[in-house]
Amino acid sequence: MKRTADPISYAREVANSAGSKGMPRPERERLILDAAVQEFGSQGYAHASVAAIARRAEISKPLVYGYFESKDGLYLACLHRGAAPLVDAVTEAQTGTGLDRALGTLEAIFRTLEPRRLDWAVLWDPTLPPGSAVGEAARAYRRKLSALGAEGTQEALASAGFADPADASLFARIWYGAVAATVTWWLEHPEEPAETTTQRCARILTSLRG
Structure with missing residues (x-):
């Protein structure tokens, strides 16, 4: 050639x-x-x-x-391939209230990430340059997931009769942290199937509710 x-x-x-x-x-x-x-x-x-x-x-x-x-083009291709199905799966899981909705969300995350668990690390990469095209693309997906989480936590509080916006803000922050910690733990245990981790979460959340 x-x-x-x-x-x-x-x-x-x-x-x-x-x-x-x-x-x-x-x-x-x-x-x-x-x-x-x-x-x-x-x-x-x-x-x-x-x-x-x-x-x-x-x-x-x-x-x-x-x-x-380019490196940016390659990152964006990885991001879109992994993050778009994740947002779609979490969106579809937003049914029911309380524990059922929380578990449905976690199950959707684990199931979608199962084939390529590091898609999560690509989405939440802390080294992306601020203000860059790659950084803004990742933030857009993160905002969608965060909005779904905020909607769920607010509905959970409303169903319990609580309407203080500060409560909703704090609960959303706790939920974001819990999801991030749970997925991080799962990534550190590659031998554990998604279904098993979902069952673990069900036991833990049920014990907290009880």
């Missing part, structure tokens, strides 16, 4: 050529994204590199650029 002057165009040519001669393009994209999630999720955006991602995927660095053009 004759190399063009523009490195991005050349990288695209390499990607298209490799996709047509070897692995199908969708499968190659999945391979790259899986490697990127491992890198971003374990190292953080600030410390991850396209070169390291290419090594994880066992492909060339230009090939990665041929598919995603």
Whole structure:
């Protein structure tokens, strides 16, 4: 293949050529994204590199650029692939009230993350540059999840006859922290299936209610 002057165009040519001669393009994209999630999720955006991602995927660095053009483009692809289904699953779980709604939310999180648990770390990456496109994209997904949590905690208080806005604000903050701690614990125990952790949460929440 004759190399063009523009490195991005050349990288695209390499990607298209490799996709047509070897692995199908969708499968190659999945391979790259899986490697990127491992890198971003374990190292953080600030410390991850396209070169390291290419090594994880066992492909060339230009090939990665041929598919995603930049580190930001690669991160955004990982983010959208992981966060959009998570928001959808949590939204669908917002039925019932109180304990049932809380458990439904946790079950939806675990079930959605089960195939790629580090999608959670990619979404909540603390190393994303403030004000950047990648940072704002992650914040948009976080805001959606936070809004769903606030709605649930407010409804729980309202059903118990409590309407103080400060109560709702504090309860929402407690719920956010509890969810983050629970998912973090689950990530630290990769041998534990989503269903088992959901059952643990059910026992713990039931004991608190009792």
